[in-house]
Amino acid sequence: MENLEIKSIFFKDDMLYLIDQRKLPLKEEYFACNNYKSVYKAIKDMIVRGAPAIGIAAAYGMVLAAKEFLYENKGNFLSNLINAGNYLRKSRPTAVNLSWAIDNLLNIAAKHKDKTPEEIYYLLYDKAREMEREDLLTNKKMAEFQDEIIPQKATILTHCNTGALATVGWGTALGVIRTAFYSGKDIFVYADETRPRLQGARLTAWELMKENIPSKLIADSVAATLIRDGKIDLILVGADRIASNGDTANKIGTFMLSVVAKTYNVPFYVVAPSSTFDLSIKSGEDIIIEERSPDEVLKIGNTQIAPKDFPVYNPAFDVTPHENITAIICEKAVIRKPFSENIAKLSEEK
Numbered sequence: 342m343e344n345l346e347i348k349s350i351f352f353k354d355d356m357l358y359l360i361d362q363r364k365l366p367l368k369e370e371y372f373a374c375n376n377y378k379s380v381y382k383a384i385k386d387m388i389v390r391g392a393p394a395i396g397i398a399a400a401y402g403m404v405l406a407a408k409e410f411l412y413e414n415k416g417n418f419l420s421n422l423i424n425a426g427n428y429l430r431k432s433r434p435t436a437v438n439l440s441w442a443i444d445n446l447l448n449i450a451a452k453h454k455d456k457t458p459e460e461i462y463y464l465l466y467d468k469a470r471e472m473e474r475e476d477l478l479t480n481k482k483m484a485e486f487q488d489e490i491i492p493q494k495a496t497i498l499t500h501c502n503t504g505a506l507a508t509v510g511w512g513t514a515l516g517v518i519r520t521a522f523y524s525g526k527d528i529f530v531y532a533d534e535t536r537p538r539l540q541g542a543r544l545t546a547w548e549l550m551k552e553n554i555p556s557k558l559i560a561d562s563v564a565a566t567l568i569r570d571g572k573i574d575l576i577l578v579g580a581d582r583i584a585s586n587g588d589t590a591n592k593i594g595t596f597m598l599s600v601v602a603k604t605y606n607v608p609f610y611v612v613a614p615s616s617t618f619d620l621s622i623k624s625g626e627d628i629i630i631e632e633r634s635p636d637e638v639l640k641i642g643n644t645q646i647a648p649k650d651f652p653v654y655n656p657a658f659d660v661t662p663h664e665n666i667t668a669i670i671c672e673k674a675v676i677r678k679p680f681s682e683n684i685a686k687l688s689e690e691k
């Protein structure tokens with residue numbers, strides 16, 4: 342069976358097009374960005390979301406910034422580019438792929454600072470294109486490791502959306518599930534709805550349905566019962582930032598899942614590309630967790646479900662301690678414990 346291609350991001354004629362993830366699954370519309378400030382808005386408002394997709398969107402945001410400053414003198418061109426990068430960086434704090442992408446492009450600009458703004462612009466454009474292509478290839482590589490971790494028949498639990506929508510294509514955790522399914526394995530998926538933004542209900546369910554992958558949607562609080570009752574063979578989640586010791590920030594609710602998984606000895610895997618590793622930090626304690634608007638909890642869509650203005654605590658992510666993780670799958674390997682040692686070794690490899 343062939344998979345249906347979902348195009349989350351594309352760049353054409355100096356415009357960045359992003360499938361508007363706020364509107365899925367009801368409407369399949371694209372949001373067009375013609376400058377870096379609209380890319381900032383798209384990331385902040387979660388028109389585009391998912392760590393790898395945010396990174397590639399930001400890379401094209403930098404290309405749009407370079408285009409905007411093209412006719413400035415060289416000094417202004419370079420300093421405006423750095424400022425645009427700093428502006429984009431502030432759109433969302435947790436996913437490290439954002440800074441990773443911006444730094445990649447700023448390093449190119451710095452390395453070629455003797456060239457003209459126009460030459461630098463083309464180099465940045467080529468780099469963003471390469472990063473876009475690489476993201477898809479990386480996901481396909483990670484997905485091949487399904488052989489090592491998924492049995493011939495498996496019921497898999499997943500959280501949030503880690504599919505084609507969260508990346509340039511294929512996905513991270515959901516990419517592993519896709520490849521297992523297309524390789525002929527007997528796969529069944531439980532998708533957590535993922536309150537409050539409902540990425541599981543709106544986006545993962547939509548992706549699973551498009552490809553006829555056998556699955557059911559569950560309220561987040563059902564997961565513990567399924568795990569305790571022996572109904573889940575393994576859990577696969579994505580990541581927004583992985584510290585040097587393997588502590589992993591991911592969508593709120595991931596930590597809770599990991600605790601239940603550990604209690605009942607269910608393997609708990611994180612799937613993420615190298616661009617999600619932040620080796621500048623030792624542990625999860627150093628990860629900044631984004632807090633989002635109270636309205637995300639007080640309302641569902643436009644419908645108020647709690648007393649207006651009731652106080653809310655709404656962290657968008659949590660940190661799963663490395664002890665609760667069975668292995669981390671990246672494009673280079675299935676990384677097992679001890680994580681600090683094995684992550685360091687792998688990062689030395691080209």
Ligand code: MRU
Nearest residue numbers: 390391392503507513579580592
């Ligand atoms: O707030 P979001 O929807 O951007 O959060 C997304 C997640 O937490 C994903 O699990 C993570 O980015 C990995 S996506 C391949």
